[in-house]
Amino acid sequence: MKMRNLVMTTMALALAGNIAAVYAMPPADGANRPDGDQHGKLRHKVNRIFNAVDADGSDTITLDEWLAKLTEKARIHFDRIDSDDDNLISLDEFLAVGHGRGDGRGHDRGRDHDHEPDIDVDHDAVRACVADATGDDVPQRPDRETAFGEIDTNDDGFIDFDEFLAAKTERATNRFNTIDADSDGAITKQELAKELMQHRKHRRTVRDCVEDQRETDELLG
Ligand SMILES: [Ca+2]
Numbered sequence: 001m002k003m004r005n006l007v008m009t010t011m012a013l014a015l016a017g018n019i020a021a022v023y024a025m026p027p028a029d030g031a032n033r034p035d036g037d038q039h040g041k042l043r044h045k046v047n048r049i050f051n052a053v054d055a056d057g058s059d060t061i062t063l064d065e066w067l068a069k070l071t072e073k074a075r076i077h078f079d080r081i082d083s084d085d086d087n088l089i090s091l092d093e094f095l096a097v098g099h100g101r102g103d104g105r106g107h108d109r110g111r112d113h114d115h116e117p118d119i120d121v122d123h124d125a126v127r128a129c130v131a132d133a134t135g136d137d138v139p140q141r142p143d144r145e146t147a148f149g150e151i152d153t154n155d156d157g158f159i160d161f162d163e164f165l166a167a168k169t170e171r172a173t174n175r176f177n178t179i180d181a182d183s184d185g186a187i188t189k190q191e192l193a194k195e196l197m198q199h200r201k202h203r204r205t206v207r208d209c210v211e212d213q214r215e216t217d218e219l220l221g
């Protein structure tokens with residue numbers, strides 16, 4: 001099953017999430033070293049992640065710790081999407097994610113917009129702009145009905161928590177392996193800092209591309 005297209009976050013992305021997460025992250029490489037005040041902020045952010053995920057306080061994050069935290073987050077995320085509390089995510093519930101503004105439930109606010117950005121954005125154009133700026137290919141995501149079908153692996157028309165968690169786990173494991181740059185099975189603060197810098201840079205690129213598009217729209221009237 002293909003899980004990379006799911007509507008999900010990993011811990012690192014969740015901390016910085018916004019529209020940028022919609023567009024594929026290039027592999028971490030040669031992120032600029034932060035300096036001054038920015039360096040201090042980044043260090044605090046890295047420390048916050050470690051405090052939350054490094055369960056045994058060893059100053060490294062293992063895959064087990066990563067996935068334990070993921071499971072905790074997945075339960076919360078699942079329950080938010082499962083708006084009728086029947087412990088299954090229907091297609092309607094799934095499609096409502098990211099379109100919850102004004103639905104009266106209020107719990108969509110401030111979440112998942114990193115996966116489902118504003119409807120007036122031309123995502124193909126943003127993808128092309130990001131690819132042009134970074135030199136990396138930006139894969140297209142499937143539509144949400146296709147994504148639903150990929151998570152619903154037993155094809156019963158609903159996503160149960162096991163399916164949901166399996167999808168998240170595959171994605172989170174891939175993320176872990178990307179961040180664990182030396183492949184020693186543990187994420188250090190340095191590895192995470194590098195990834196966050198890379199992610200931040202990517203976000204800036206996406207933001208610039210979206211802004212260009214909006215300004216063009218405004219100029220066109
Ligand atoms: Ca439900």
Ligand SMILES: [Ca+2]
Pocket residue numbers: 152153154155156157158159160163
């Ligand atoms: Ca199912």
Ligand SMILES: [Ca+2]
Pocket residue numbers: 180181182183184185186187188191
């Ligand atoms: Ca490592």
